Amino acid sequence: MPGKEFHVYDDDGYIGIVNADSYISFVDSDWQLNQLFNHFSKAINDETLIVWGTSPGGGSWIVDFLEARSEQQSFREFESTIVVTDGRLYLVNYTDLTMAAQFEDYTLPDKRNTDLCIELQPGRYRCIVRQMFIPEKDGDRFEIILRPAERKGEPVNDVYWNTRF
Template sequence: MTFGDTNFIGVVNAERYKSFVDQDWDLDGLLTHFSNEMKEGNILVCQMTEEGIEHSWSVDIKIGTEEITHQYFRKAVGYINVTDNKLCLVDC
């Protein structure tokens, strides 16, 4: 992903993910929303930094139960529903 001011990176099922959080959202509400959507299998998201920074990220996506043997900065593990064989990589 090219750099930008971002805190989160995720893989999203755009067909199922409920993107609206709240007009007057705060970080706790956003984290609750992400958690709820992860439980529904609509997103896998991880917080990259405590504050937004401009940086380019390399993202590795593994499918199945393959063990990750190399170093990583952040990791999200879970299940995600796939609609029409499509998922989106997003930064928030």
């Protein structure tokens, strides 16, 4: 896992990490935005999903999974926890999450993104997400550090770095 680099494209300014084995993705065939983000927040608190805002308008992102923080200073960062049940976590974009929220038969990961996978031993992980660029300026890189964790992270009321509301 350490040292893996992925390229994730997103049109809408949100990407995430999901335990596709345990995340309940369906919300409603006619979900509303606040309903969707409440669903995401609950899933973050249930340790099945981590979602964060990237920058307005989306983009193409490089996501590095590292063993430790780089020495470069981040623009911002957060910590959360996620539980691995089947040995895999997937990177997902907002389109995949909204499709799965709207259609009961849509599964994560999207078949086009099955290669955006990290293999880990089952267990709880502390996840540090570091944004290595200033939004709307230059840059496109996130660092993610996953370490075994003994206890659940702090509860959240919203998606990390959410700018929609």
